[in-house]
Amino acid sequence: MESRPVDPSVSRTPLPLDADDVATACVLCSHNCGLRVDVRGGEIVEVRADERNPITEGYVCNKAFSIAAYVQHAQRTQHPLRRRPDGTFERISWGTAITEITDRLRAIRDRHSPRAIALVGIGGQGNHMDGAYGVGFLRSLGSRRWFNAFAQEKTQHNLLDQWMFAASPAAFFHPDAEHSRFLLVMGTNPKISNRGHNATDTLKRFVDEPGRTLVVVDPRETETTRGAHRHLRLRPGTDVYLLLGLTAVIVREGLVDERFVAEHTTGFDAVRQGFEGVDVGEMARRCGLGVEEIAATARGFASAESAAIFFDLGVEQAPFSTLNAWLIRLLHLLTGNVGNPGGGVFLEMLPPPVVDPSLIKEPERALASGIPAIRALGNAGMFSPTLVPEEILIDHHERIRAVIVEGSNPLLSYSDSQRWREARAQLDLLVVIDPAMTETAELADYVLPTPCGYEKWEFTIFPKRYPEIHTQVRPPLVSPPVEALPEPEIYVRLAEALDLFGPVPPELHELAAHALEPEGAAAYMMAGQQLASGDETRLIFWSYRALGPHLPAPSLAAIWLLCGLNAVFRSEAVLRTLGPDWEGRTPFAVASELFRRILAHPEGVEVARQRVETNLADHVTFPDGLVRLAPEPMLAELRRALETPPVADPEFPLVLAAGLRTRWTANTIQRDPRWRKGRGPHCALNLSAADAARLGVANGEAVVVSTRRGAVTLPAQIDPKLQAGHVWMPNGFGMRFPGVEGLVGANQNELTDVTDRDPFTGIPHHRAVPCRVTRAEGPGPATP
């Protein structure tokens, strides 16, 4: 079979040019549907749903069939590039790039501070191999200033899980929707966004199976609301008042599960006092619902055999988003619905949920706002990307001067593009590591090419099933551009040039030769921990070089080490999967078997299984085992919410939901607009018939959307089911692409504001942006 040799950092063996039925996963959203693909001549030519994938079991949406367009397009980065003084780029060698970048990083670190260096990005939707290497590199440089897209959406949940449960940041509080008798869906349209596990199938069963209730809260009528038993159509951005009303009804009407609260929690008296002042009628008025609608929902939730709340961006990127996260947990806890089948449960993922003792230490804080880094997806703290511009622009000796952007496109994907452009002008160094020449790469000092998610070993990590814990580690399908290097290789080269870890001890090289066998693994792990003095990052980087030559690709050293952590920290959960024959075997034998199974199953494999009976107890790590119902900051935030009615600004009277997902959005990683099918326009301002009539706008006519931060022009699309005063536009637009006149759609982040954000986390309020819409003069933009 004909094959193509690739850099050993990509694969130790050549990649075949033709292959059939190769297992992989869709990386266009976090659901990571399992796929089977055929490859011909080194290109993906056929994509199918994978029935054999144990995680998604054949579930797939339309986006997956376009993954070839993500791999092959006109904007792939081919070579390391350096910016010339005139703004153009010149090709340089990897050696020159690594030397120059590390010289400049060293100078900034020595002259100013290690904290003057930041990492923005890391990870994608199913491309996580960079994580351990990228974050480890930054922390070993002496900086903890890591800004990640997850912190633009979800770190409020980690914060609350740490405050209320002392739960590991590697665990996720999530509805066990597949078993819920009563499901309250808020801030999400899962039938389009694919949030959760096989959402369309899961939600359909609420209709098919008697005795189950599906209530959907959404300002819009959507594919999900149409299948619900009840649709609570609140005003956009007012979810907090609904949650306050629901909780108040449960507390006042004696619907609290007193036994559960007494056995598992502390702080209920403070909660009861806090909700004494909540006027349910006023909350109903603020969110545009009837008091009886709220009361009936609260009663249904509290009296159900099991109940859970299914939540996503609509409540996360909305005003009071941290308070929303608290209220969601409180509703589950007060009704005895945490840890039980069908309630809210803690999901785990491949990295075991270890609570690092350093959690209790003072976290890194942003210089300008004081907002803390929040530990999420593991034990490293992350900041919201909304904080980056002000951390660059602040007058402070440790302000950010160098940024490494990897796995993200901040100029388009993060709030307030104008503010990012201003901040970029104040940077001494911007390095972009990306498979594509993005809008951010266009502004970089150095651009480093890296394979896309189908051109290197990669894996999925986000949890979907319960109680099973899965991962899918998948090999490259096709060859990357010749000079593209996987992100782990880039970080290792940077670390070596900066001498962050010292040379790999020779004995580790010797022990690595036998490390894939249990006895050899024991010797390697024992020696490695000793030699690295317990420094996890040092061991990962050393293992990349020492174990790498014995693995299909060196980046898999991190997966091998993760298998070891599972065997040590989650041994009983792993044994539930491996079976009783493995009981009593050493952690090294268990780790070796896990690693073998993972590599043998590129379609995905179960690595461990949680214990359903003790889900709550397993994730509360306070010494007394009790959940803290009333974190003090939330009681103060509760009072602030009661004193704060919804924003009413006559200058910007409409509420814009900026960045909704549609069947034809994939953040900004799908750059070639030809992946979209159908008539379009795919990037339109959607507005109600009433607002269209008031503005005198017809379908397809250009409108200008203005906010305090900027304005964009795009075609109007009248949605008769949208309520007056509410408009929305999709995410993932606004890029330049060869052959397209102007931009591909409009960038929502020309309208968003980095200062319009949650005070605890910095998460932006993208789902409730005050705006104004007017008719555009002239023909308007081309419509993608």
Add this chain to the structure above:
Amino acid sequence: MITLAGLEQQEAAFARAFAAGNVTLAREHYDPAVVYVSPTVRLFGWPRHIEGVERTLEFIALTIRRCEDIRYEAVERAIAPGGDTAFVIVHFDWTSEGQRLRSRYVVVYHYRDGRIARQEVCYDPSAPPEVVADVDARR
């Protein structure tokens, strides 16, 4: 958090306790609410998880009651990332019916406030111990 010096001190205490045939000498290294997990519970009909320091010491004492001249040696040791977990490879030698036997196993320790909060013994009870020497010959 546990340090390498602390781990060595703990293992030396276990060595002394086993040599004396009195495991209570290691009591101070345990958290009162320790959980002890070992596949050997099946051999003695004990529950899968043994909870509390007294029950743990009682069980360990039970497992060694027929062993003479015990020599416990932690031949390799390491502290896992985070500092709250350690693992040790043990050579456990004893005399039984005229033979000097050796069991090799791994112990994983999880710590709370520097004391053992969970102890997992990784050992295959169906595997026969290694005969190190005939006792008479050794003498």
